[in-house]
Amino acid sequence: PVQQAYVLHEGWACSYRQMSDGSRQIFDFRLPGDFVGLMGLMVDGVNYNVVALTDVVVSEVNASKLVSTFRQSPMLAEGVLWSLSGDNAILAEHIVNIGRRGALERTAHLMIEIGYRLNRVGFAPADRYECPLTQKDLAEALGITHVHLNRVLRQLREEEMLSFNDHIVTLHDMPALTRLAEFEPAYLNNR
């Protein structure tokens, strides 16, 4: 249960839900530039957690007074607003990803999305990024088992589209990947 909000400057985090059977579902990764823990400020008792996946650099957002601050600081309110609607778009896309795409397309889509978001904030070139996740983490975000994810990654590697070794993701064939995953970056672009 998160009581505090932050802006993430460096590092990775993720928000997830712990299930009673011991498994968990990661529903979003938080990358540099993202707000963390906003949802918990406004929705009472949401059953979700946030954990850092690397060392992180954050700055606190004064939580308790956030709402009252909006009146005095419309700039902050606007920032939070943009962030929340951006998150909405990302969450919606994840629903589409998990609900409608097979494991192969789904995996490709998430890997591209993360690369795109990192590149967007200047933390990676377009076709390569450092990825602190384990295969288990990834699987828990994709709604598949880590065993099956491993097979999916092998296939993507064998077809020379994408490799994920030693915590480095390389997007070898972006055109093929984008076609496979039907990736359209529009949902990541603010007005």
Added chain:
Amino acid sequence: PVQQAYVLHEGWACSYRQMSDGSRQIFDFRLPGDFVGLMGLMVDGVNYNVVALTDVVVSEVNASKLVSTFRQSPMLAEGVLWSLSGDNAILAEHIVNIGRRGALERTAHLMIEIGYRLNRVGFAPADRYECPLTQKDLAEALGITHVHLNRVLRQLREEEMLSFNDHIVTLHDMPALTRLAEFEPAYLNNR
């Protein structure tokens, strides 16, 4: 592509993404009291649609000037803020639902959620509501086929937990349903 935002006063709507193979994924239903189309105002060119599922009564939100209005009308900004974070919580829960639960639990969870939300705004008693959806609509929200949903509904009916006939949903055994779906309404409660 939605260019306008509304507040939904009566009726149902849903936001969905149309896939290239003709299928679609509904990622949220909009019920009385919800904002509709907020996301499209801030995220540029998001590939999603909204459609009314019944006759609806709405009021427009002045879209083009929404953001600039925030400065003069902090009340509106706050309202939008609450709405967006509430939507975030709902979307996150849908990811958990689709990613981690089997078809039976998943179906139960969504049916309870909708009932809870309707009851919350005074549009239905606790254990029964009118539901304009077809089985195909429901399946498209749950990420399963309408054929399989039909079998799931039969099972829920045979086990006397829930029935969905003639566009009336009846939650016959709430304790059993809540247990089955591990439903926890916390994510629907604003602070």
Added chain:
DNA sequence: CGACACCTTGAAACCCCTCAACGACTGTGG
């Protein structure tokens, strides 16, 4: 009465899961 949307059911195929095992690597304590 035909066209159409929606619900229902059966049978077979498939994708993904479960269970199980093993190798590589890391850190830890004897």
Added chain:
DNA sequence: CCACAGTCGTTGAGGGGTTTCAAGGTGTCG
């Protein structure tokens, strides 16, 4: 230095939940 446990990645075999394909039944509307 080595035995040991723990995490992570990898692969195989079998089973099961869901999909696909196909068909028929009901009700509504022109």
